[in-house]
Amino acid sequence: MSDPRIRRMAPVLEMALDEERKAAGLLGECQRQLEDAGNRLRDLEHYAGEYAKGWTERGSQGVGRDWLLNYQRFMAQMQTAIEQQRQTVSWYETSLERARETWRQRYQRVEALRKLIERYREEARARADKQEQKLLDELTQRLFSYRNSSAD
Numbered sequence: 001m002s003d004p005r006i007r008r009m010a011p012v013l014e015m016a017l018d019e020e021r022k023a024a025g026l027l028g029e030c031q032r033q034l035e036d037a038g039n040r041l042r043d044l045e046h047y048a049g050e051y052a053k054g055w056t057e058r059g060s061q062g063v064g065r066d067w068l069l070n071y072q073r074f075m076a077q078m079q080t081a082i083e084q085q086r087q088t089v090s091w092y093e094t095s096l097e098r099a100r101e102t103w104r105q106r107y108q109r110v111e112a113l114r115k116l117i118e119r120y121r122e123e124a125r126a127r128a129d130k131q132e133q134k135l136l137d138e139l140t141q142r143l144f145s146y147r148n149s150s151a152d
Helices: 004-059 065-151
Strands: none
Touching (some): 004 065
């Protein structure tokens, strides 16, 4: 039941599977990168919040001009770092969506090839069944003809 069409499609399916596996790997990597970037953003926001709390506590005790300037400079740097990290997270989200779409396309191709190969298999089975039925019909006809000629 080895249909030549199926044999020709086997390497095509194998290549498509390889591309789908690579796309899935890239998708996983993008998910990990987004998660890491989100964790860094949360860490920065947490640290900035903790530092601001410290300012409130320290400010209630009175602070000098230099300390206030350093605090403002540091908080400005923290806000810049947070905004840059938000942009990084946004970039990774976009990258993840592209990777997800690429994987989806590769997966759909693999599934389409599998369905095509299955259709070829079903057609080959139908041809084999038809051929077998034809052979059985011929044998039955011969047997019937043989019995009729023997009876005479």
